[in-house]
Amino acid sequence: MFAASRLSRSSATTYAYALQSFARSLGKDPADATEEEIYDTLYRLGQEENYSPRYLYLIRIALRRYFQWARLEKKVQIESKKLAWIPPKPPDEEQINNLVKRCQTAEELALILTLYSTGCRISELLRAKIEDIDWSIPPSFLVMGKGQKPRRIKMLLKINEATNALKAHIGDRKSGPIFLLTRNRAWRMVRRIGKRAGIYLRPHLLRHAHATRMLELTRDVSYVKEDLGHATLQATSVYIHLLPKHETETEKKLLELEGGGKRTNEEGQ
Secondary structure: OOOOOOOOHHHHHHHHHHHHHHHHHHOOOHHHOOHHHHHHHHHHHHHOOOOOHHHHHHHHHHHHHHHHHHHHHHOOOOOOOOOOOOOOOOOOHHHHHHHHHHOOOHHHHHHHHHHHHHOOOHHHHHHOEHHHEEOOOOOEEEEEOHHHOEEEEEOOOOHHHHHHHHHHHHOOOOOOEOOOOOHHHHHHHHHHHHHHHOOOOOHHHHHHHHHHHHHHHHOOHHHHHHHHOOOOHHHHHHHHHHOOOOOOHHHHHHHHHHHHOOOOHHHHO
């Protein structure tokens, strides 16, 4: 398909490889996928499997070309897929409370509350062990972060609710994984709960919700950076745009850190 286009042989090969790689991750022909499935897979590759922004952009270009070709050659009806990267908003406090109400099992409740309370990555949580939990207030447990660096994460939001939910889920078990779930099963579970609550949800959005709420409560970027296990303040700076419009000194410093410099009155209006 790419070879028949006006692309150079090198570009055609690169796009073909990117498309094949994406299709393997998607688990089906992209032409047969919904727009939601396309976005979910792109998001997972970037957030959970650490694909570079440059390679994700290459995949999106390959997908656009493929969809154009499929409509012309395969006569397949494909819904519009612009593939512009617009990050979904994380759930707010009201939506988090609604998610909690929509949980139907102890496992579901523990998963939602633990992800939100700690802000940990789903990959970190699924490797966490019961024997590594410290139940002192605030409860915490050891996880393996990015780069296989161990770090201890704490339950800092909805502490009592999250603690009780986690204890109920664990029951009498003394060791082993906290959650006996594969990543795909955990993703599907979170998505299912989100649909019951009427919102689009995936595990990493609960991490975003945690980060945003922590920044609202503490106004301390350095603290939130350590809480999330970020290597740099730049990684934490994304959450500044999810806060209310009014600025604090912390926000101003963070905006400067992003490269925007000091804001003028005109810019702030």
